[in-house]
Amino acid sequence: MKKTAKDPARKKFPQAVYPPAVQKGDTIGLVGPAGPLINKNNFTAGVHILEKKGFRVRYNPRLLNAKGYLAGSDRERADEFNSLWSDPEVKALVAARGGYGCLRLLDLIDMKQIRKTPKILIGFSDLTVLLAAIHKKTGLVTYHGPVVTTLASIDKQSQKAFFNTLAGTQPPRIKPARLKILKGGKARGVLFGGNLTTLVHMIATSYEIPWSRAILLLEDIDESPYRLDRLLTHLGQAGRLQKIRGLILGTFSDDARKENGAMQRAAHERTLELLEKYDIPVWANFPAGHSRRNLTLPIGAEVEMDSSARLLHWG
Numbered sequence: 001m002k003k004t005a006k007d008p009a010r011k012k013f014p015q016a017v018y019p020p021a022v023q024k025g026d027t028i029g030l031v032g033p034a035g036p037l038i039n040k041n042n043f044t045a046g047v048h049i050l051e052k053k054g055f056r057v058r059y060n061p062r063l064l065n066a067k068g069y070l071a072g073s074d075r076e077r078a079d080e081f082n083s084l085w086s087d088p089e090v091k092a093l094v095a096a097r098g099g100y101g102c103l104r105l106l107d108l109i110d111m112k113q114i115r116k117t118p119k120i121l122i123g124f125s126d127l128t129v130l131l132a133a134i135h136k137k138t139g140l141v142t143y144h145g146p147v148v149t150t151l152a153s154i155d156k157q158s159q160k161a162f163f164n165t166l167a168g169t170q171p172p173r174i175k176p177a178r179l180k181i182l183k184g185g186k187a188r189g190v191l192f193g194g195n196l197t198t199l200v201h202m203i204a205t206s207y208e209i210p211w212s213r214a215i216l217l218l219e220d221i222d223e224s225p226y227r228l229d230r231l232l233t234h235l236g237q238a239g240r241l242q243k244i245r246g247l248i249l250g251t252f253s254d255d256a257r258k259e260n261g262a263m264q265r266a267a268h269e270r271t272l273e274l275l276e277k278y279d280i281p282v283w284a285n286f287p288a289g290h291s292r293r294n295l296t297l298p299i300g301a302e303v304e305m306d307s308s309a310r311l312l313h314w315g
Contacts (some may be wrong), residue, residue, distance in 0.1 A: 016190075016300050017139045019092075019118040020280055023166025024054030025194075026091040028166075029084030030064045030148055035099015039149060040064060043096060048146035050094075051151040053163060058084065063096055070101045077101065078108035086113050091120075092166060098125025103198070104217035105130070111137040120166060122296060123147050124289070125221075128194030133207040135192075135300035144194050144217065144288065145296030155292045165296040173313035174295060176287050182272055183282040184307040185245035191303045193217035193315065195289075200231050203238055210245035215303050218267070219250030219289030222298040227265035228252070232267070236274040246305045247271060247282045248312070251289030281305045 022028065028050060037043050043064075050057050066072050072080070084090050095156045106129065107310040115138040122143040123131065131142040146154050146162050147200050155161075164170035192209040193199055203206050220228065235241040249271065252261035268284050275282060283305065287293040 005260070015139055016135075016141050016302065017118055018141050019120045022091040022120065022166050025056070027056040027058050028090050029087065029090040029093045030057055030059035030063070031081050031084055031093050032060070032066065033077050033105055033130060034065035034071065034097045034101040034154050035069055035097060035165040036071045037096060038151065039222050042152060045152035046150070049151045049159075058087075058090060059096065062091050065295055069099065071096070071099075074101075074104050074108060078105045081105070082108075082110045082113065085110065085117065085119060085240070093119060093121045095123030095127050095147045096302060097147050098123065098127055098195075100126050102126050102128075102130040103201055106133045108203075109134070114140060122162070122165065123300065124294065125195050126198055128198040128206065129202055129207065130214040131194065131299045132192060132199075132202065133210050136207055136209065139300070141298045141300040143296050144299050146294050150265050150294065153292060154294050158287075158292070158294050158296075160279055161296045172315035173311055174287075174297075175309070175311045176285070178285050178287075179310050180284040181281075181307050181310070182241070182249075182268060183275070183280065184282050185246075185279065186304065186306050187215060187281050187310070188302065188304045189213050189215040189245035191217060191297060191299055191301055193248075194219065194299070196220040196228070196231050197223065200234055202250040203240065211240045212245075214244045215246045215248065216244045216315050217248045217250060217286070217297065217303060219252065220263070220267075221251075221253045221290035223254075223263060225262050228266045232270045232274060241274055242278060243270075244280065246280050248286045248288075248305070249282070250286045251291040251294075253290045281307050283307070
């Protein structure tokens with residue numbers, strides 16, 4: 001039997017609200033709540049793809065000139081985000097890129113406006129905290145998926161899932177061809193998570209996810225195996241990992257470090273050690289994270305892991 005424990009983050013958790021779909025001709029706001037645009041060509045290529053699909057885009061030109069490790073001051077980035085969300089002409093928001101900075105914005109985000117006018121928000125990496133916090137405070141389902149600077153480099157299946165999500169036509173199921181079942185079983189819960197490094201820093205804040213309800217998604221990039229071990233061990237020693245209903249390991253990419261999959265192996269091995277005594281499904285090689293295949297997933301949606309069918313479905 002899976003052990004259970006009282007989860008303080010579970011209190012007063014709103015019911016999930018799905019945002020309305022968008023149509024060709026609608027305006028999509030491109031937000032920079034985290035790091036600056038390191039590669040402007042990638043951003044321009046992503047904008048071109050959005051426009052080619054029939055969407056208008058709107059963003060603050062400051063995005064193109066930001067320096068340092070943030071795309072502007074906290075107030076500038078929060079005001080930009082809140083302004084685009086409250087703009088009635090903007091029907092959805094997509095992050096320009098990840099990096100770092102979303103954690104600093106959470107207290108400045110206008111959650112009342114988000115609750116009043118639900119919209120699609122898509123991003124990943126550092127956006128993990130923003131996606132989770134918005135759902136925690138408003139009940140809005142947010143989306144873990146590509147950012148603008150990756151739209152030109154992801155594969156066709158990922159592009160299709162991204163645009164289907166915007167249009168509200170994405171099938172509520174994913175059956176990954178290369179899925180690896182580390183521990184079998186079936187589990188139902190609410191999908192949370194994303195970037196491991198970012199998620200760990202939400203612990204003990206008012207934005208912490210409700211672990212006891214979670215089907216947890218984890219991914220990361222360019223972390224040494226020992227650092228990855230430390231992050232996962234912290235989740236275990238903090239008593240969080242033991243509460244979840246199921247675990248989905250996405251991409252753990254160490255391509256830049258040229259370590260030939262050491263990061264992925266460390267993630268698989270350490271999670272199995274930490275969850276050895278717990279009767280929950282654990283999957284690996286799920287197509288989400290820092291890779292060419294990065295499928296769009298609904299954060300805050302009720303999902304089911306079915307190991308026998310090798311299927312994740314929601315709705």
